[in-house]
Amino acid sequence: MTDLLTRNTNDNGVTTLTLNQPDRRNSLSMSMLDALSDALTHIKTDDATRVVVIAAAGKVFCAGHDLKEIRDQLDTHEFQLALFKRCSEVMQQIVNLPKPVIARVAGVATAAGCQLVASCDLAVAADSARFATPGVNIGLFCSTPMVALSRNVSRKHAMEMLLTGEMISAGRAEQLGLVNRVVEESQLDEAVYAMARTIAEKSGHTLKIGKDAFYKQVEMPLAEAYEYTSGVMAENMRADDAREGICAFLDKRKPEWKDS
Helix, strand or coil: CCCCEEEEECCCCEEEEEECCHHHCCCCCHHHHHHHHHHHHHHHCCCCCCEEEEEECCCEEECCCCHHHHHHCCCCHHHHHHHHHHHHHHHHHHHHCCCCEEEEECCEEECHHHHHHHHCCEEEEECCCEEECHHHHHCCCCHHHHHHHCCCCCHHHHHHHHHHCCCEEHHHHHHHCCCCEEECHHHHHHHHHHHHHHHHCCCHHHHHHHHHHHHHHCCCCHHHHHHHHHHHHHHHCCCHHHHHHHHHHHCCCCCCCCCC
């Protein structure tokens, strides 16, 4: 793990990845994206991790790409393409990770930082947090952030954010569906880790099945989605944890998960 990104796993199986470059507004430079990608690759097969929290040090969650890095490479199309492809790959790693990912948002999340929030499965924000996709203000439309944003909020709300570039409050982000909950900043850790612990107590095998199925079915037509998820549930029923969970419920006892 590099100094750009710190990692900590607690006794509940919750791993926190903290963007740790506050002096650069925790921007998604190529090196930060590489660090995130490496961490997610390791976590994918790490049995000690059941839930992931993505947090940030300092007063800014993430200001998007590093504009100084981009300015230095303005005439290098190959770098620009590699940067945006790398960012897209990392966002897809989050979606495809077989473990739930929660964004802990304090401060500003803009452009690719807003994309990062939208790519996480869940998000809890401090009441002081703010969000924007302001690329249009500097002549660089937030096209890749648009992919994640438009899959979280309605089309008209996504277009409003993309076309105006204006900041929205945490409360407005909750109304639009970009974040799940907004709490006082002093209560942010309590809210994030209470949610993470609740999820971590579930069967890891079941969470993996459910997360994978969710993102697949949401892109399908209605009839196809029902056909697909019927097969998923029937297959899920064959799992040890499904049998254990049903029996534990009927026997009025706490289940003992095998994560299989």
